[in-house]
Structure formats: C-alpha cells, structure tokens
Amino acid sequence: MEKEGRIIKLIGALYTVIDDENNTYVLKPLGIFRYKNIQPKVGDLVVFNEDSIIDMKTRINDLYRPMIANVDQVLLVNSAKKPDFSFLLLDKFLTLIEANDIKPIIIITKIDLLDDGEMKALKAKINYYEKFYSIIYFSAKTKEGVEDILKITKNKVNVLAGQTGAGKSTLLNTIDPSLNIQTNEISKALGRGKHTTRHVELIRFGEGFIADTPGFSKLEFIDYQADQLRYYYPDFFELSKNCKFYECTHIHEPGCAVIDGYKKGEILQERYENYLFIYQEIKSQKPIYRRDDK
C-alpha cells in the first residue's frame, strides 16, 4: 500500500501524516532521508506505506522559523491595542514574509479595544497597505472578521505569525471553538511563562490547514542582507524605476525617487522611516549562523 499525504506534526522522530480523507498515520522516515541529508518537516507532501515515509515532494517554499514547508500564506496578526499597534513590527514581519516568498495577509485584532476616533486614525494609515496586501479587521469579542478569515484561509496552508500576546490563538479559538488552544489568559492562570504556543503543528481549519506558531517578540533577520531589504517593499518598486542609480538603496543616493516620494507624502511616513531603521539594524547586526533547529 502506498499513499500520499501531508505531514502535520513532528514529535521526536515520529511524524503524523494526514491523507485526503482526514485519516492520520504515525510514521518514521526511511533511512534514505538521513543519507540524503533531507529532513522531512511539517507541511511536507509525502508518499508513505504502512510504517514509513518513503518519498517527499519538492517544496514550494521552506520556512526556518517556524520550521514548516509549503506555506501558501501567512496571517500576520497585529493587535490594535494591548500590546499597542506598531508599524515597525508590522513592517519587520512583512519584509521577513516577503523575503521568504510567501503572501502576507494583514490581520488587525482586538479592535473592540479602540474607540471610534482611534479606529479611524489607525485605518487612515493602514489603508496605505491595501494596495499590496489584504487587510482584515478582527475582534474575538464582537466576532467581526470571522467570515473574512474563513474565506481567505479556505483550501490554503496558512501560518499565523505575530508578536506574543497579539491574539493568534484566541483568533483560532474564536473561529473554531473545538480547537480549544491554550491562550495567554489560561497560561497566566497556570503560572507558565509568557509564550503560550510552543510546538509547530498544522491543524485542520475549515477546508484548509493552519499552524499556530510561538509568538516571537524579537525578530532576527538571518534570511537577508541589508541591501536586499528594498526588494521586500513592494510600494518602492514603481517609484524606484525613476531613481538616478540603478542599484539605488534609497538611503542616501542623490536623485532617489523613493526618498522624493517619502518627502512628497506618497510613501507612508512610518513606512519609510522603518525602512531606514530596519536597514541600520541589519547592518549593525553580528552575523548569525543557521543551526538546525529541532
């Protein structure tokens, strides 16, 4: 018997694989994988028999953190309050997702905590991103955004990302209460640390899959160099065609159309300033070498 399925969980050396009919199997990889130095991971599409994974399909992409392959899109969760909304964090996450060649969906959670004036002010700025990304406003209290999230995640492999406490696990529980994922409130009651979500697992979510990920408060830019940062700002592309220098980094060059655009207000002020900030941050960062994260 040979079947095809997707890896949804990895614990120790045991893989859980799910097939099209939602049957799950706990399997080991064949020795051949070690020999070839390939480590199947969550998200991989595999061929398996009664007790082993025997082959693996080529990945469309491959994330290092979280350790997951074949991701269609990342739901980037940002709280409107508690913790306060941060454009810097939003832009950092967006560039990391872009650098991994994955489509980001921006989700603004906890909108029930904003009054009308605050909501209007936030939307006025967030609207800037609408040209390039889908944006969904969500509240676990009022259930606003539930339908939009179900629609956008359908038939896709989705990954949740966003700082700790942003409300990722709460979002999943709100949409599918049977998931019953542990959230921050519960972990505080148990006296656990700050991070609530620990291991990576794909779960059935509507018609698709979703992975809740451990929130990370500090982002590491191990995936790209500072002078690549400009490729992960889609709003710079059109303008940059008019930069005087072909290899313009949009930092200090004369005749830079992006700096011009920023000065004229065509680029959201925070967005360009975050670009400078992230650029400097990567430049000053000591090199970090990749380890196999197990």
Ligand SMILES: Nc1nc2c(ncn2[C@@H]2O[C@H](COP(=O)(O)OP(=O)(O)OP(=O)(O)O)[C@@H](O)[C@H]2O)c(=O)[nH]1
């Ligand atoms: N008012 C309000 N509170 C929310 C909402 N969503 C989440 N919260 C609260 O925010 C806190 C953090 O939520 P979690 O879902 O645990 O956050 P998380 O992103 O999963 O955090 P990590 O697992 O640590 O990464 C909890 O106290 C939730 O009750 C919301 O829409 N409105």
Ligand SMILES: [Mg+2]
């Ligand atoms: Mg969580």
Ligand SMILES: [Zn+2]
């Ligand atoms: Zn330029």
